[in-house]
Amino acid sequence: MTTSEYNRCVHELSDSLYRFAWKSIGEAEEAKDMVQQAFTVLWEKRAEVPPEKGKSFLFTVAYRKCMDVHRARGRTTGTERLHENALTEAPRTNELKKILQQALATLDQQSRNLVLLKDYEGYSYEEIAGMTALNTTQVKVYLHRARKSLKNYLVSKEHVI
Template identity: 50%
Template sequence: MTEREYNQCVTEYADNVYRFILKNLRHEEDARDVVQTAFEKMWVNRAQVDGSKCKSYLFTVAYHQMVDHIRKAKRVTYKEEFNENVRVYDRPMHNTRKVLEEALAQLNETQRSLVLLKDYEGYSYEEIGQITGLSESQVKVYLHRARVQLKNYLVSPENVL
C-alpha cells in the first residue's frame, strides 16, 4: 500500500470505522483511541496491506483492537458513588434511538458487532467472517440468534414504553 492509498483509505473509511466502534463501545474517547490505533497499525504494516483490500484490513484491525479494549475494560472495576438525592422519574420515554441502543446493549460483543457490521455497515457474510475471524456459517448463526434476541427485546412492552 502506498502513502497515497493509505491517505485515500483514511479519507474514505475513517467515519465508517469510527461509527462502527462507537456503536459498540458507546464511549467517544475510547472509540477514538481504538480507531487511531487501528490506523496506526495499518500505517506500520502498509507494506503488507493490499491497497484494494484496505477497508477489510482496517475493519479487521479495528475490530480486534475493540475486542482487546473491551477485555481490558472488563478487568477494571469502577466504584460508583451512590447519591440518595438523585431523583428517579418514572415516565415513559418514546425515543426510538434510545430503545434501539438499549436493545443492542443487551447483546454480547460478538452479536452486537455482527449486527452492526451487517445491518449498519452493509457488509456481506463473507466480509464479516474475514473481519471477525468467524466462518460464514458461524456469522449467519450468530447473526440470526442476535436478531431473535433483539426481536424479543423490542416486542416486550416494558422495554419499549
C-alpha cells in the same frame, strides 16, 4: 498501498470506523484511540495491504481491539454503563432509534460487533467471517440469534412498538 491511497482511506473510512468503534465500546474517547491505533497499524503494514483491502483490514483491526477492550473490562454481556453512554452520546433522531440503541447495548460484544459490521458496514456473512476468524455458519447463527434478541427487546412489555 501508497501514501496517497492511505490518506484516501483516512478520508473515506475514518468516520465509519469511528462509528463502529463508538457503538461497539460505547465511549467516544476510547473509540478515537481505537481508530488511531487501527490507522497506525494500517500505516505500518501498508506495503502488505492492497488498496482494495484497506477497509476490511481496518475493520478487522478495530473488531479485534474492541474484543480486547471488552475482555479487559471483564464483561461478556452488555452493561448499564455502555447502555448509558450509548444513549447519551449517540445521535438521537427518534424514539425507535433510542430503543434500538438500548437493544444493541444488551447484546454481547461479539454479537453487537457482528450486527454493526452487517447493518452499518454492509458486509456479507463471508466477509465478516474473514474479519472475525469465524466461519460463515457461525456468523450466520450468531447474527440470527442477535436479530431475534433485538426483536424480542423491541416487542417487550416496556418497548412495545
